[in-house]
Amino acid sequence: MLEQIDIDGVASYLGPQQSLTALRSINYVYGANGSGKTTISRIIASPAEYHTCAVRWAQNVPLECLVYNRDFVALNFTSRMRGIFTLGQQDAETLANIEKGRREVADLGEHITGKEGTLEIKTRELGELNAAFREESWKAKLKHEDQFKEAFQGVLNSKERFAERLIKEDAENQSGLKDIAELSERAATVFGPVKERVQPLRYPDRGDLIETETSPLLRKRIVGKEDVDIGPLIKKLRNSDWVKEGLKYFHDDRCPFCQQDTDHGLRDKINEYFDEQYQADVDAIATLAQRYERQASFILSGLEAMISTGSEHLDIPTLTRLHDTLKSNISLNLQHLDRKKRELSSSVELERLEGLLTEINDVIKIANDDIQKHNDLVDNLAAERASLVNDVWRHIADEYSIPLSTYKTQRNNLVAAQGGLARGIQAKTDERDQKLADLRELEKTVTSVEPTVSAINQLLASFGFRNFKLATVDGEELSYRIVRNDGTDAGDTLSEGEKTFVTFLYFYHRISGSMSESGTTSSRVVVFDDPVSSLDSDVLFIVSNLIRKIINQACNPTSAVKQVFVLTHNIYFHKEVTFDPSRSGERRSFETFWVVRKGMGHSELVGHTTNPVKTTYELLWQDVRDENRSNLTIQNTLRRIIENYFHILGNVNKDEIVQLFDGEDQQVCNSLFSWINDGSHSAHDDLYLVCDDQTASRYLRVFKEVFDRSGHSGHYDMMIRPR
Structure with a gap:
């Protein structure tokens, strides 16, 4: 069954998109000629031809659509009309088996629909479960985002992707569980700003200093x-x-x-x-002192440059302290060397710097070890990042292990239920398809085009169309032609009304038949688009009754007709086809009412809870029901109702009804019946042309008693009920 029709950008629907929504088994659409009704029927007939429009089917199962509109008339009223196969009456047992097969197919369809409903519930429950877990898992993202944002790249802006990643990591991540403090420390480095390689620090070249400190020349007394x-x-x-x-x-x-x-x-x-030896020793002492001073200056300046870098890898305070101590000792040693140069015969002992330089080298080594780690990290950043990302997700999966376990258990149960339902649906669908195939084969044994010819001709004769009929084409039993009683072709000589009626009867029998030997029992949607054009009032009444039969079929769940659309501009036809004595005025679950109007250059669809098309008689009663009615017009409204109702009844003795009242009420009653006798306003009307609330109330009371005392209170009760 069609649930919704969206219309946009075609024919007269050039404004905002229009939609027929929440469609039911019976759907009435009323609108003037040119308002856009036929466009609706054409979209139902061939939705694929209208790319900007869409139709939505219940359970996404399309049904066969039979559409009667002017396109159908033009296509089918030809010299050769395709035969319609319907079930014959030759074999009662076969017909009984066909009926049984139809019931079995219908039962299977209901069973499938029930399981599909349950599957839809399970699917909705799974969706709700997934949504709840997405919200729960998102808490992990919010909790750890500041520290581990880099680990969440690709899922930062999607709750769905984050939840999917957490489920995947829980199932596949084999990393060892790490403490959050360790992960945070690693993240500060690995996930920090992009770093570059750092050059290792150079160790001081202390060889000359140590060699000078231990040189024998310093202790040698140099004399002549x-x-x-x-x-x-x-x-x-x-x-x-x-x-x-x-x-x-x-x-x-x-x-x-x-x-x-x-x-x-x-x-x-x-x-x-x-002598020369003395001078050689003098020169050696000078060279030794010069080299010592140069090397000491180089070491001190190197350490000062190293300290000035402020390297995060270097223990600056310790190195500064050692530098200051080294500088002081070097200064003292330079003094000793200067004294040696002046007093060559003296023996001097320099401060030993080896231990101090070793301490400095130890500080530099610690810094270089840290630099090496840094450089290794830079060189292996991709691997380090991947390792840390795995460790972070492993930690979160462990942290949320309880919600994850609960979710997976519930999800697996729902998925298993879905799978079982899907398999059950498929099994029942296969069974239904097989029974449908068997049913089609069974139908072929008893279907024929002859019953359609006989039924249409019988209807034509019963409605007074006796000068033409349908006949199967000689030698071609799968086609019809319209002939006179003498067998000559009559198609070109029929009036527009006769053509319309014949084509409608052809369509009417197509509803319960098929264009092939099988398929007479397949589910279908039936559309009537202005079927009473060019018909006189008598035939209009006949067509209305036939359509009401189809409408009644659509209300029967075992019928092949699952849905009916009736579109018309004829208010009388609309009144006839929508007439239902059981309708109480309240909205009914199996029908919808629509009005299509063309305003501002484009068509517009408006839905109504009840039938929006009222006859003049119904509108008069609506005025009586209205508590805010006008006192100036209520008298004439009541008169027109009585005139219409009692005129239709006929043989109403107005005087006998008037005599049932006394006094002023009798005068009021007589005024209400004045139109029946006079056919127009009489002189008495002027007596009650203007009245106050009290007079209006008396008129309304007498109006009700007219129906009560004449034995027609049922009609009054029916019409006075709110609509």
């Missing part, structure tokens, strides 16, 4: 040649350094110390005392 005449004296006095320094002031053979003239050979003896 002792076998020179003056040598023993200088050795005895231990003043070779003083003598050597004095040579710089020895001029003109005058002693630089006592300023007396000396022997000319004294200078030569002193120079001989300070």
